[in-house]
Amino acid sequence: EAGVAQSPRYKIIEKRQSVAFWCNPISGHATLYWYQQILGQGPKLLIQFQNNGVVDDSQLPKDRFSAERLKGVDSTLKIQPAKLEDSAVYLCASCLQWGGDTEAFFGQGTRLTVV
């Protein structure tokens, strides 16, 4: 079974530039998450999708971050414009259908460096 695919693996941009990350979850997984993980810290939830609907985006900085999952499958996360403090690893995760013992599968992440 293929895992969660993310691209690119690494991205270096200058502040005020735009960047987009792509995630393809495991086939059939209804729930998709985007997390931001600053070095040495735990992941922070940015947005949670259930199929193509947003379940929770309360911690998404909506003035600069946006995310979509138009067909309920793959998803993109965009930052525009980027700030230095956005430097982090952006993790995508998916799970079949949340319920008690459901496992969330994570991709390898995209490491973003803003200079």
Add this chain to the structure above:
Amino acid sequence: TQLLEQSPQFLSIQEGENLTVYCNSSSVFSSLQWYRQEPGEGPVLLVTVVTGGEVKKLKRLTFQFGDARKDSSLHITAAQPGDTGLYLCAGDAGGTSYGKLTFGQGTILTVHP
């Protein structure tokens, strides 16, 4: 926002020693998960606990969920260098936040040969 506090933040031990990592919150969670993350990789699930007082064992790892479902611990017996990594607890608050995973800040474990 429900917070999960992990302690200690850093742990450096010798091979063969035992250790315990704690995950505490003032909030009740419907379930709690433990993940292990290696550099350059995403977190990988170790275990899910859902019942207050539940104890699960995975080889040398023992996980416990507090009776009140507010805290959890991970105990490793006879640690090995391969156990080195970032250990994360994550809780699901349930209710209207069903499926929303909140992570602790992690415990960086280093096991020296």
